[in-house]
Amino acid sequence: MADPKTWLITGISSGLGRSLAEAVVKRGDRVVGTARSEEVAKAFSALAPKRATGLVLDVTDEKAVLRAVSHVESDIGPVDILVNNAGYGIVGGVEETSLEEARAQFETNVFGALAVMQAVLPFMRARRAGRIVNITSVSGLVGWASLGIYTGSKFALEGISETLALEVEPLGIKIIMIEPGGLRTDFATRSRRFAARVIDDYAPTVGHNRGLLAAHAGHEPGDPARAAEAIVKVATAKEPPLRLLIGSDALLYADTKFRAQMNEIGKWEALSRSADYPSSG
Numbered sequence: 001m002a003d004p005k006t007w008l009i010t011g012i013s014s015g016l017g018r019s020l021a022e023a024v025v026k027r028g029d030r031v032v033g034t035a036r037s038e039e040v041a042k043a044f045s046a047l048a049p050k051r052a053t054g055l056v057l058d059v060t061d062e063k064a065v066l067r068a069v070s071h072v073e074s075d076i077g078p079v080d081i082l083v084n085n086a087g088y089g090i091v092g093g094v095e096e097t098s099l100e101e102a103r104a105q106f107e108t109n110v111f112g113a114l115a116v117m118q119a120v121l122p123f124m125r126a127r128r129a130g131r132i133v134n135i136t137s138v139s140g141l142v143g144w145a146s147l148g149i150y151t152g153s154k155f156a157l158e159g160i161s162e163t164l165a166l167e168v169e170p171l172g173i174k175i176i177m178i179e180p181g182g183l184r185t186d187f188a189t190r191s192r193r194f195a196a197r198v199i200d201d202y203a204p205t206v207g208h209n210r211g212l213l214a215a216h217a218g219h220e221p222g223d224p225a226r227a228a229e230a231i232v233k234v235a236t237a238k239e240p241p242l243r244l245l246i247g248s249d250a251l252l253y254a255d256t257k258f259r260a261q262m263n264e265i266g267k268w269e270a271l272s273r274s275a276d277y278p279s280s281g
Contacts, residue, residue: 004051005236006030006077008069010059010116011086013040016135016183019228020083025051027232032072032079034059034086059086059112069119081131081235082120084113087153091213092195093206094148101195102149109153114160121168128172133235134161135178138250142257145202146209165242177243178231181250182220222247 007024011017012033021033025048034057035041041054053076057068072079087109090101117132124130139147140154158177165175198207227246234240245251265272 004029005080006032006072007081007083008032008034008072008079008116008120009083009085010034010057010112012044012054013037016180016224016227017083017085019224020085020231021052022047023225023228023232030077032076034068059116060107062115065112065115066119069116069123073123078123078127079120079130081133082116083133083135083231083235084116084157085135086112087135088193089147089150090193090195091146091210092149092197093146093199093202096197096199096202096206097149097195098197101193102152105149106153106156109150110156110160113157117164121173124173125168125171130173131176131235131240132161132164132173133176133178133231135180136161138179138181138245138247138253140177140179142253144209145205146207146213162242174240175242176234176240178234179243179245179250179254180227181222181245181247181253182216183222183224183227183247220249222249 007021007029009017009021009024009031010033012021012031013035017033021031021044024031028051030051030053032053032055033041033044034055035044036056036058038056041056044054045052055068055071057064059065069079088105090097090105092101113134117134120130120132124132134157136157137151137154139151140158143151161175161177168175192213194210230244230246234244245254
């Protein structure tokens with residue numbers, strides 16, 4: 001094996017982040033994992049004292065993010081691979097979700113991830129090397145009634161990631177988006193919040209999907225350990241893809257969405273073209 005790489009993974013308390021951190025440690029690489037709890041951070045460090053380091057970090061605290069990344073770079077090692085995993089999902093209709101709830105969702109899922117990327121990028125640029133892996137979701141491609149604000153945050157992270165990939169490609173830095181479907185983790189319980197407001201008119205759509213989410217919790221098709229192995233493979237690949245869907249359900253949802261989208265584009269193509277200036281020829 002080549003020299004061990006240093007990974008910085010946010011949100012390693014449980015779920016996919018924890019499975020990924022454990023897979024990386026098992027691989028023989030070094031992992032700095034962040035958590036919001038001192039207890040969790042200490043327990044993570046105890047997993048493999050020479051290869052696992054837990055840090056207490058709230059990714060919505062920009063100054064703390066800058067300090068944490070500088071500490072890792074100076075005291076542990078250059079960050080070869082950053083994984084932005086910290087996040088949560090809010091369940092509620094778009095009208096039901098207050099602006100305060102929506103801003104909190106974007107603070108963690110979008111601005112928190114952006115803060116970590118902006119803190120790491122100067123070091124990666126100086127080395128002309130590095131990988132940034134952003135855990136988005138198939139919800140970053142497909143909209144769902146009851147998950148509008150969460151889906152919006154993932155769409156935003158996808159747009160930022162796709163553009164950043166174009167900007168850093170000449171600098172030797174690769175951006176990878178991981179788009180999981182349903183994984184059997186506690187994301188559906190501990191990492192899920194609910195809008196305080198419920199509007200009866202949305203019962204057939206938002207309410208129905210809220211019930212489906214509750215019924216599917218603990219029965220998702222995705223195995224977080226296998227998902228972690230797939231992420232390790234793609235993050236260390238010589239030529240990684242920009243996007244990797246995780247799970248057969250993610251593939252199904254994305255395929256259905258894109259086929260419908262292309263059909264709709266074709267149906268209205270003539271009207272789309274009619275907006276151009278008439279051809280002078």
